[in-house]
Amino acid sequence: MDRLKSPARLMIVSDLDHTMVDHHDHENTSLFRFNALWEAHYRHDSLLVFSTGRSPTLYKQLRKEKPMITPDITIMSVGTEITYGKSMVPDEGWVHVLNQKWNKDIVIQETSKFPELTRQAETEQRPHKVSFYVEKEKAQAVISALSKILEERGLDVKLIYSGGIDLDILPKGAGKGQALAYLLQKFEKEGKPPVNTLVCGDSGNDAELFTIPGVYGVMVSNAQEELLQWHAQNAKDNPKVLHASERCASGIIQAIGHFNLGPNLSPRDVSDLGKDVENSSPSHEIVNFNLVFERWRRAEIEKSEVFLAAMKAVTHPTAFLIHPSGAQMLISEHVNIFRNIYGDKQGKQYRSWVDNIFAKEIGSGSWLVTFDKWQLIGEEREGCVVTAILTKDTNWFTWEHVHQTWIEKSGEGEWVL
Numbered sequence: 001m002d003r004l005k006s007p008a009r010l011m012i013v014s015d016l017d018h019t020m021v022d023h024h025d026h027e028n029t030s031l032f033r034f035n036a037l038w039e040a041h042y043r044h045d046s047l048l049v050f051s052t053g054r055s056p057t058l059y060k061q062l063r064k065e066k067p068m069i070t071p072d073i074t075i076m077s078v079g080t081e082i083t084y085g086k087s088m089v090p091d092e093g094w095v096h097v098l099n100q101k102w103n104k105d106i107v108i109q110e111t112s113k114f115p116e117l118t119r120q121a122e123t124e125q126r127p128h129k130v131s132f133y134v135e136k137e138k139a140q141a142v143i144s145a146l147s148k149i150l151e152e153r154g155l156d157v158k159l160i161y162s163g164g165i166d167l168d169i170l171p172k173g174a175g176k177g178q179a180l181a182y183l184l185q186k187f188e189k190e191g192k193p194p195v196n197t198l199v200c201g202d203s204g205n206d207a208e209l210f211t212i213p214g215v216y217g218v219m220v221s222n223a224q225e226e227l228l229q230w231h232a233q234n235a236k237d238n239p240k241v242l243h244a245s246e247r248c249a250s251g252i253i254q255a256i257g258h259f260n261l262g263p264n265l266s267p268r269d270v271s272d273l274g275k276d277v278e279n280s281s282p283s284h285e286i287v288n289f290n291l292v293f294e295r296w297r298r299a300e301i302e303k304s305e306v307f308l309a310a311m312k313a314v315t316h317p318t319a320f321l322i323h324p325s326g327a328q329m330l331i332s333e334h335v336n337i338f339r340n341i342y343g344d345k346q347g348k349q350y351r352s353w354v355d356n357i358f359a360k361e362i363g364s365g366s367w368l369v370t371f372d373k374w375q376l377i378g379e380e381r382e383g384c385v386v387t388a389i390l391t392k393d394t395n396w397f398t399w400e401h402v403h404q405t406w407i408e409k410s411g412e413g414e415w416v417l
Contacts, residue, residue: 003072004045004192010261011047011194013075013180013209014252015201016054019220021066022248028067030249032353035069037253037266039357039371040287046262047194049183051075051176053162053205056088057123067376069355078160078168078205079179080128086356094182098128101156102171110149116142117167130169139167162204162226176201177208184212196261200252203227207234210241217241218255220248267291282359282367282390285397289314290373294352299343311335315399316391322403324384331399351376365392366400372407383407 014020022030038048050071052059059076062068074083080098082091107130111117117132124131134142143159146169150157156172180199187193198216199209204226210217211234219227221244228243235241242258244251257264267273273288295301315331322328357371367390374383384407389400 004047006045007187007192008047008194009045009196010042010256011049011197012252013049013051013197013199013215015176015203015206015209016050016052016059016062016068017202018222018224018248019200019202019206020050020249020252021062021068022222025248027349028351030247030253031067032351033266033268034249034253035067035353035355036268036287036291037256037264038069039354040267040281040284041263043357044281044283044359047072049073049075049180051079051179051206051209053078053166053168055124055126055129056081056083067351067353067374067381069353070372073183075176075179077124077126077129078170078174079176079208080126080170080174082179082183093186094179095127097182098171098174100171100173101154102128103153103155104128104130106153106155107150107157107169110153111146111169114142114146120166128171128174132167132169133165134161134167136164143167160205163224164226166205168205175208176205177211180209180212180215196259198252198255198259198261200255201227202248204230207231210235210238215240216255216259216261218251218258219243220251221245222247222251280392280395280397282369282397283357285390286354286357286369286371286388290352290354294350296338297341297343297345298348298350299346303342308335308338311338314397319398319400319402324404324406324409331402345377349376349378362389366390367392373404382409 017023020031048071054062055077059074070086072085074088082094083089084091104127111130111132116138117134120131120133139161143161147159158170158172158175160168160170160175184193196216198218200218200220201209202220202223207227207230217240219231231241242255244254246254253264253266256262267287268291273292312332312335315335317332319331320328321331321334352375355372355374357369359367359369362368369388369390371386372383373386374381384404387403390397391400
């Protein structure tokens, strides 16, 4: 990635549904833990890759439903589409690779002869992926027969069955594992191969990820039977593959620590953020400040004048805050608003998180920092782009300037900071 001038310290390649995202955790606890860890300790020198069976349409839908941070690379449609950055710029080289011995029209023609197959929604039919539902007890017979027919028609295809229901037909050179191998080869040619790569999954279409030479792997504790069987048959003696005891994103955090790949203490697991200065950096400061603000509104920290004084102490006396509405005020005066909103979200579904932190040193001990800040308020969420100037004296940062611009606004918008 152009964002990194040197090899990524860590590249995490993670499936989404039931791996990074826990659909049984309505509070999104593990996802929030991972988000805070990544933004505080890894965003600046590492790569986050989401590898999902979802089409771009369903991927974007999930991003609206769940508090996910932005990946550097997105692999979608079971490894048939690779895009880069927030703008999701497609990798045309990967498209060229997949066009070899692939004919979608022939695949559609032959699969129409199998009554056992139920075609998935049109959003899931992609240039290099044709997808169906098939009952578990009929799957193997259908896959065997269809593989033979398509081979006789001169196609090199791959059939992937996952989740006990989904059947995806792809070019033979496609798949989550091949897409990762392509990326690693690309980074190698650029002279920037990741120092360590951790792959994360829960189902059959993730198995290929674990076959890539040199990677570490984690099967989250809630991994499906099909992946556990694959592991028992193919990788049970591989010390670089862990079956985590934690679910979903918490299992990924567990694996980071298990393999000693870097820090694995999420700021959300630190009780006294004010004393957490050992790894002080602009990114760490942004994450911690956001968490303190969230805990204040949820009444999870004690209300005290000492706290308010500390908040004023980390802002320059002449520092201005520009609210997304355009209103301006001194940050030191804005801190007084904190006194009135203490506990206003107590017992409510309220969370706040930051995404895409980028810090650039613009002078000795002075940083220009940009990031996206989000608030989840019940079922509604709102977000803004924040540009801030921070300076550091010994272990402490001072906020010199904050400028906010709306990304997404719910109703009247109750943005405070």
